[in-house]
Amino acid sequence: MAGIITIDQEKCTHCGTCAKVCPSCIIEMGENGPECINDLSCMSCGHCVSVCPVGALENSRCPSEEMDPITQPMLDSRTVYEFMRQRRSIRNFTPEYVSEDKMKQLLEITRFAPTAANSQGLYFLVLSDKALIRKITDCVADWMQEEIDNKSPRRRYFMKVLHVYRERGIDIIGRNAKQLVFVLTRRLNVTGVSNSEQALAYAELYAPALGLGTTIMGFIETCARADYAPLRELLQVPPKQVVVGCLLVGYPKYKYHKLVNRQHLKVEFR
């Protein structure tokens, strides 16, 4: 039975690059070139196909016909540095809703963020119901109150947050969101939180290019990651799934004019 990897013997130069880049270490160089020694351990990352300099290798798990050639030159470092520094957490928005198409455009880029062992498996839930979002922020406030009552180490911080949310009537929890994106994954996915963080980092960086602004909703995320049952119920999370991330999305109301500074780099070389 043919394995997942096939080699065009006419083209293969036996350079061995495919074996060197394979993260699962399942490609070995045999007499007739590269051979996959364990099909089941292939994580479908596509490195072997993408790196082959002569296009000699095919992997049925990630067919070359589904791969676009790299045509764009790498951007220069100054441009990328300034672009990345321009990203800001956006908490003030115009009244316009982000359409489903635009939201899909934003989330599309998350498919290419790294995930542990190429596990992927993130599901997105976009809420555009202000009343439901208000119920969600109230629910997170209730969870904070329970944490305070249960003498959680975070109680002092949560008391301050609740004072702002309840006494001053400012939505410090959900920033008056009209639209929230939740990230879900299977409960068994132990790297779901890390995968979600990588995915949302991609979305946050891509957003300004689409005219959008975003902010990580940390309070909501923390409550959701604690698997708080009332929040699960509001979001109708299926039993086998968990919420691992939450992002506020909208059209920015204000423009920023300066690049802010940060703590200096702390690094040690050994």
Ligand SMILES: Cc1cc2nc3c(=O)[nH]c(=O)nc-3n(C[C@H](O)[C@H](O)[C@H](O)COP(=O)(O)O)c2cc1C
């Ligand atoms: C893990 C995490 C959680 C965050 N949670 C919130 C949040 O709940 N509400 C909020 O307004 N901003 C939140 N932020 C945004 C930070 O406040 C923001 O990144 C920081 O102040 C720096 O500003 P900048 O993102 O504009 O550079 C969060 C950021 C991260 C990384």
